[in-house]
Every structure is written in structure tokens, then in C-alpha cells.
Amino acid sequence: MTRLHSLRSARTALTGAALAAALAFSGGAWAKEPLRVAAVSGYFSQGFGVSIMQGLEKAKADFGIDLTIVDTGNRALDYEEQFNNLATGDYDLIFVMGWELVDALQKTSDANPEQHFIFIDGVLESPNMTYIDFVEEEGSFLVGALTGLLTDAGAEGFTDSKQVGFLGGRDIPVIRNFLVGMQEGVAFVAPDVTVVDVFAGTFDDPAKGSELSMALYDKGIDVIYQAAGPTGEGVLQAATAAGRLAVGVDIDQCPSAPGAILASMLKRADVAVYAMIKGEVDGSNPVVPGAVSVGIASGGVEIKVCDDMLPRIPAEVMTRMEEIRAGVASGEIAVALNK
Amino acid sequence: MTDIPLARPERHVPVWAQGLIGQMLALLIALAGGAVIIWLVGESPLHVYEVLLRGALGSAENVAGSLLQATPIIVCGVAACVALRGGLFNIGVEGQLYVGGFAAAWVGFTLNLPAGLHVVVGLGAGMLAGALWIILPAIMRARFNANEVVSTILMNYVAVLLTSYLTIAVFKRPGGWSETAPIAQTAYLPQLMDGSRVNLGLIIGLALALGLYLFLRYTGAGYAVSTMGSNPKFAAYGGVRVKRNIVAVLLTSGAIGGLAGGIETLGVHRRFMEGFAPGFGFDGVIAALLANGNPLGVVVAALFFGALRKGSLLMEVETGASREIITVIQALIILCVSAQILIRRRGGISGEKRWKF
Numbered sequence: 001m002t003r004l005h006s007l008r009s010a011r012t013a014l015t016g017a018a019l020a021a022a023l024a025f026s027g028g029a030w031a032k033e034p035l036r037v038a039a040v041s042g043y044f045s046q047g048f049g050v051s052i053m054q055g056l057e058k059a060k061a062d063f064g065i066d067l068t069i070v071d072t073g074n075r076a077l078d079y080e081e082q083f084n085n086l087a088t089g090d091y092d093l094i095f096v097m098g099w100e101l102v103d104a105l106q107k108t109s110d111a112n113p114e115q116h117f118i119f120i121d122g123v124l125e126s127p128n129m130t131y132i133d134f135v136e137e138e139g140s141f142l143v144g145a146l147t148g149l150l151t152d153a154g155a156e157g158f159t160d161s162k163q164v165g166f167l168g169g170r171d172i173p174v175i176r177n178f179l180v181g182m183q184e185g186v187a188f189v190a191p192d193v194t195v196v197d198v199f200a201g202t203f204d205d206p207a208k209g210s211e212l213s214m215a216l217y218d219k220g221i222d223v224i225y226q227a228a229g230p231t232g233e234g235v236l237q238a239a240t241a242a243g244r245l246a247v248g249v250d251i252d253q254c255p256s257a258p259g260a261i262l263a264s265m266l267k268r269a270d271v272a273v274y275a276m277i278k279g280e281v282d283g284s285n286p287v288v289p290g291a292v293s294v295g296i297a298s299g300g301v302e303i304k305v306c307d308d309m310l311p312r313i314p315a316e317v318m319t320r321m322e323e324i325r326a327g328v329a330s331g332e333i334a335v336a337l338n339k
Numbered sequence: 340m341t342d343i344p345l346a347r348p349e350r351h352v353p354v355w356a357q358g359l360i361g362q363m364l365a366l367l368i369a370l371a372g373g374a375v376i377i378w379l380v381g382e383s384p385l386h387v388y389e390v391l392l393r394g395a396l397g398s399a400e401n402v403a404g405s406l407l408q409a410t411p412i413i414v415c416g417v418a419a420c421v422a423l424r425g426g427l428f429n430i431g432v433e434g435q436l437y438v439g440g441f442a443a444a445w446v447g448f449t450l451n452l453p454a455g456l457h458v459v460v461g462l463g464a465g466m467l468a469g470a471l472w473i474i475l476p477a478i479m480r481a482r483f484n485a486n487e488v489v490s491t492i493l494m495n496y497v498a499v500l501l502t503s504y505l506t507i508a509v510f511k512r513p514g515g516w517s518e519t520a521p522i523a524q525t526a527y528l529p530q531l532m533d534g535s536r537v538n539l540g541l542i543i544g545l546a547l548a549l550g551l552y553l554f555l556r557y558t559g560a561g562y563a564v565s566t567m568g569s570n571p572k573f574a575a576y577g578g579v580r581v582k583r584n585i586v587a588v589l590l591t592s593g594a595i596g597g598l599a600g601g602i603e604t605l606g607v608h609r610r611f612m613e614g615f616a617p618g619f620g621f622d623g624v625i626a627a628l629l630a631n632g633n634p635l636g637v638v639v640a641a642l643f644f645g646a647l648r649k650g651s652l653l654m655e656v657e658t659g660a661s662r663e664i665i666t667v668i669q670a671l672i673i674l675c676v677s678a679q680i681l682i683r684r685r686g687g688i689s690g691e692k693r694w695k696f
Contacts, residue, residue, distance in 0.1 A: 038656075070655055073662065076608060076615045077411075078652055080536070081404050085394075085656045099516045100612070202507070 144185020409645025415623020439597025469597015
């Protein structure tokens with residue numbers, strides 16, 4: 001509580017000492033000021049941003065936080081001033097999502113090192129900020145395990161091909177995380193199955209994604225796991241066109257190509273954001289600078305098998321997946337990270 | 340405004356005052372309309388306007404922020420104004436801004452030049468790119484009378500997508516967002532004060548507006564352009580080489596549009612980002628229309644738009660009203676001003692037909 005107050009503006013700092021003293025005597029039975037939270041992004045109406053909003057709204061309903069949503073729009077000129085408007089000490093936590101905001105964010109954070117910024121889905125250089133870092137390897141491990149098991153079991157929709165596909169956007173470290181996780185998962189359950197990987201070289205080209213997927217499907221590959229943003233939408237379309245399977249990423253992509261999507265690897269921003277606010281509100285896990293890894297154990301990363309695919313999946317595969325999931329969550333199965 | 344025959348002779352209000360009263364009325368109606376919308380979304384209009392005003396002008400930093408926002412609109416407005424006064428409609432300022440911004444940034448991050456020269460070459464490259472970007476519409480307009488409104492709009496899409504392609508596929512900075520490498524320090528357009536990104540571009544914009552005003556008012560060439568705008572047949576009859584002037588006017592307009600982009604990349608962002616400044620070109624065109632083609636009026640309109648934009652950023656944080664409310668207010672202003680023009684025309688006053696569709 002006292003730590004929290006040290007973050008707040010001069011306006012409340014005056015009452016802070018009195019409040020801390022009162023707390024010391026009353027033993028904490030004090031009506032707390034609500035936590036003031038802001039969230040900044042240009043994507044609150046799209047996939048991942050919607051997920052963040054759900055987490056924030058839930059936190060608002062459960063903890064009565066003050067919530068301010070700031071839409072950055074698309075003018076780069078505005079970003080810096082938008083951060084400066086927020087970094088006045090009036091907010092305890094400011095969530096930020098979107099790589100285009102990074103430069104403006106760094107500048108504002110350097111000028112206001114006391115301000116708690118939380119950058120979602122990435123780790124930047126600044127030591128003042130908190131980062132929500134999804135452990136893509138763990139979720140991708142489960143994707144690898146599922147596709148490997150189904151390949152071995154020769155489940156409905158799987159031929160005798162011993163290869164599974166991976167399509168990445170650009171060949172950059174964060175996308176390699178997905179690939180490495182998948183490879184490990186496949187190797188864990190089916191050493192005879194291999195992962196064929198391709199990189200589209202772009203995140204913004206669904207046509208290219210579609211074309212490359214078709215080439216993979218033509219090789220006899222039954223399922224492709226995509227980690228390629230909008231390029232990946234082409235993979236989902238190609239799966240429908242080829243009558244094969246794809247695995248979605250980030251959000252539940254099952255509805256975008258029903259019948260062609262096996263599962264989605266979810267990055268649950270809602271869970272991560274909610275957990276972070278909860279830890280701050282009840283003091284169990286206050287927000288501190290540095291990277292916070294969110295993986296299977298915390299529910300921030302998970303795999304969702306599409307409902308219409310459930311009948312195709314043999315019971316023993318589902319049982320095995322449950323075991324593996326529990327193993328990864330408990331740390332019994334160590335998923336090596338891509339370093 | 341005195342060179343525009345708006346008034347009925349029998350009215351006793353001076354011409355300039357009439358124009359001013361009209362625009363003020365348009366502004367008031369638009370603000371009232373905005374208030375209704377703010378009220379409908381459940382906020383207090385007074386509170387929202389108070390925050391808007393404070394965000395725009397509440398402190399020295401906020402005023403600087405408003406000027407920063409106004410800078411590209413002033414320059415783009417002057418670009419549109421040049422064409423408008425020549426009876427042409429360059430709605431491609433947006434595209435010229437993009438290619439100009441990219442060209443200036445390219446000079447900034449590839450060439451190695453001494454400090455002052457680097458900026459000049461960068462801005463020059465921006466102007467050249469902007470002029471080149473309108474050369475096709477200009478020639479087609481002069482030679483074949485092809486409607487420049489359509490061709491310049493089409494060039495916008497090409498410009499935005501081309502610069503996106505160049506940024507993502509050719510010059511992307513490794514890692515990070517879709518942006519080029521940062522420009523060299525020697526290419527930084529100097530900033531006017533500490534703690535704000537307001538830069539020399541503002542002075543350039545004001546100088547351009549004043550220069551255009553003086554040019555149109557006091558020089559023969561300026562008179563030729565104005566005459567061409569108000570009555571091309573008469574201008575041709577009077578010895579103005581209309582075709583040559585069409586090309587010259589459009590190229591100048593395009594070059595200034597390109598300059599606006601150069602100012603943004605060298606003065607503010609110091610690199611080129613994909614989709615870095617959506618809408619400034621169009622805001623400039625609107626400012627020029629609002630000002631009825633008067634370069635000094637463009638500055639006033641641009642300052643007003645800049646203040647609205649800056650204020651809206653605080654509005655978004657402090658009130659429940661969306662930042663987009665100001666887009667609605669802007670649109671309402673445009674509607675009111677166009678309505679005024681229609682009403683005046685119905686009153687039998689000529690002289691408003693300075694652009695054609």
C-alpha cells in the first residue's frame with residue numbers, strides 16, 4: 001500500500017503519509033482508493049486487443065478499478081503526446097500494446113521512470129517497464145504434441161505422411177519461439193514425425209501465406225501450424241481450399257475457417273492482464289519492472305481444440321494431451337526456450 | 340479576401356467582415372452540433388469543451404503541441420491553396436506528403452552531408468518527389484483536359500502503398516516496427532524549443548503562406564494565376580499561357596505537398612514509418628477550401644484544426660468522449676461552410692466558381 005502511494009501524484013502524496021499512519025493503526029481495514037489503470041493501444045477492437053479489453057473489464061467488475069481506455073488512432077505524431085498526457089502520476093498502471101508505439105513509449109518512460117508502464121507481448125530494453133512475455137514455446141509444444149499424436153494415430157483427416165508443417169511470418173526470434181516449441185512437442189510424442197518449416201518473410205501477405213501452404217499441402221502434409229499474423233489468414237484459407245487442416249494462433253481462430261482448423265494456440269492477454277491487476281490490488285504480487293513470463297501454468301498460454309474437431313480426435317489422444325498439459329504446467333516436462 | 344467579389348453592392352457590411360461572420364457562424368453551428376453529440380454519448384458538453392480547450396491551449400507545452408499538429412496542415416493547406424487559386428484541385432496532397440516524406444528520409448539515412456546542407460538537400464528531395472508525383476496528372480490535365488481531381492486521388496493510393504512497400508520490403512530497420520533506419524543527426528530539421536517537437540517547419544509553413552499571399556496580390560504572374568482560376572477563357576484571351584501555367588501551378592502545389600512530408604520526417608519522426616501521417620493532406624485541402632483559397636486564411640484554419648487535434652488527445656484521456664468527436668466537428672464545419680457558399684450562390688452572387696468538378 002505504501003509502495004503504491006509512492007507512485008502516485010504529489011496531489012495524493014500529501015494524504016499518503018496520513019493514510020499510511022492510519023493503516024498502521026487500523027490494521028488495513030480501510031476503504032482503499034481504487035487502482036487507477038489506463039490502457040493504450042490502437043487495436044482494442046481487434047483480436048488480441050479485444051482479449052486485453054476483456055481482462056480489463058473483468059478486473060473493473062471484480063476490483064472496482066478506475067479504467068481509462070486510450071485509443072491511439074493511427075497518427076504517429078500523436079503517440080508521444082498521448083503518453084505524456086497519461087504519465088502525469090494519475091495512473092498506477094498503464095498497459096500498452098502495439099509495436100508502433102515503442103519509440104514514443106520509451107521516450108516517455110525515460111522521462112518519467114517512476115511511471116509504471118506495462119508493455120504487452122514483448123520485452124523492450126528499458127529497465128523501468130514491466131513486460132508481459134508470453135511463453136510461446138509452451139503453447140507451441142502442445143500444438144506439436146497434438147499434431148504429432150494425431151499423425152501417429154492416423155486420425156481422421158491424417159494420411160500416412162510423417163511430416164507436419166509450420167509457417168512463420170518473418171524469420172525473427174519471437175517466431176522461432178513458436179517453431180522451436182512445436183518441434184520439441186512433436187519430438188516428445190512422435191520421434192518419427194518431422195516438422196517442415198517455411199517463413200513467408202512478411203506478416204502482411206495472406207496471398208503468400210496461402211501459396212506457401214498449398215505447396216506444403218501438395219507435399220502431402222496434413223496440418224500446418226501458422227504463426228504469421230495476417231499472412232497466416234492465407235494458411236487458414238488454403239486449409240479450407242485443400243481440405244486439410246491448420247492450427248491457428250494468438251486468438252481462437254476456429255470460427256474463421258470452420259472444418260479446416262484443428263485447434264488454436266491462445267495467448268490469453270485477458271488472463272495475463274487480469275492476473276497482473278489482481279496481484280497489484282490485493283498486494284499478493286505487486287507489479288515491478290522486468291519481464292513477467294506467462295505460460296501454461298498461469299493459463300496465459302493454452303491450446304484450444306476446435307469444437308467441431310473433437311469427434312475426430314481419439315480418446316486416448318485427448319487423455320495423453322491432458323497428461324502432457326499437466327506435465328508442462330507443473331514443470332515436469334521441461335520445455336526448452338528458444339534463446 | 341478583398342479580391343474576391345462576394346458582396347452585394349447594396350449591403351453595408353464590409354466584404355471581409357461578411358466572410359468572417361459567415362465562417363464564425365459555421366463554427367458556432369458546428370460546435371453546437373458537436374455539443375449535441377457529446378450530450379448524446381452521455382458526457383457534459385461544457386466539460387468536454389473545457390478539456391478540449393485546456394488540452395489545446397492550457398499550457399505552453401500544449402500550445403506547442405497545437406502548433407506541432409498545425410504545421411503539416413499549414414504546409415499541406417498552402418499546397419492545396421496554390422492549385423485552388425489557379426482553378427485546379429490538387430486532392431493528391433496526401434500522396435505527395437508520403438512520397439516527399441519518404442524521399443527526405445531516404446536522403447537523411449543514406450547520404451553523408453554536412454549539417455545545414457543535409458537538411459536542405461533532404462527537403463529539396465521531398466519537394467522534387469512531390470512535384471514528380473503530380474507530373475502525370477498535370478500533363479494529362481494540360482494536354483488532354485483530364486480531370487485532375489480523379490487522377491490526383493488515384494495517385495494517393497499508389498503513393499501510400501509504394502512507400503509502404505519500400506519501407507517494409509526494401510529499407511526496413513531490422514527488428515521493430517515497419518519503419519526505416521533513423522536519419523543522420525545532420526539531417527534533423529532544427530526544433531524551435533526544448534521539450535517540444537515543434538520545428539522550423541512551422542516557420543517554413545508560415546513563410547510559404549505569406550509568400551503566396553504576396554505573390555498572388557502583388558505580382559503579375561500571381562494575377563495571371565488568379566485570373567486563370569476565376570476565368571480561364573478570359574485569362575487565355577488576355578495572353579496567359581494557360582496550359583503552361585496549369586503544369587507550373589500543379590507542380591508547385593505538388594512540390595509544397597512533398598515539402599510537408601519532408602518536414603514531418605526530418606523534423607518530427609526522424610525516420611519514415613509506414614502510414615506515418617494519415618489524413619494531413621486531406622486536412623490541408625479542407626483548410627484551403629475553408630479559407631476560400633486565401634493563404635492567410637489557410638494558416639488560421641490550420642491553427643484551428645491543429646488545436647482541435649491536440650485538445651482531442653487530452654479529451655480522450657480525461658473524458659468519456661471519443662477523440663473522433665472532433666472529426667465530427669470538423670465535418671460539421673465543412674458542411675456549414677459549403678452550405679453558406681450555396682446560399683450565397685442562390686443569392687445571385689458569382690465568383691465562387693474557382694474550382695470545377
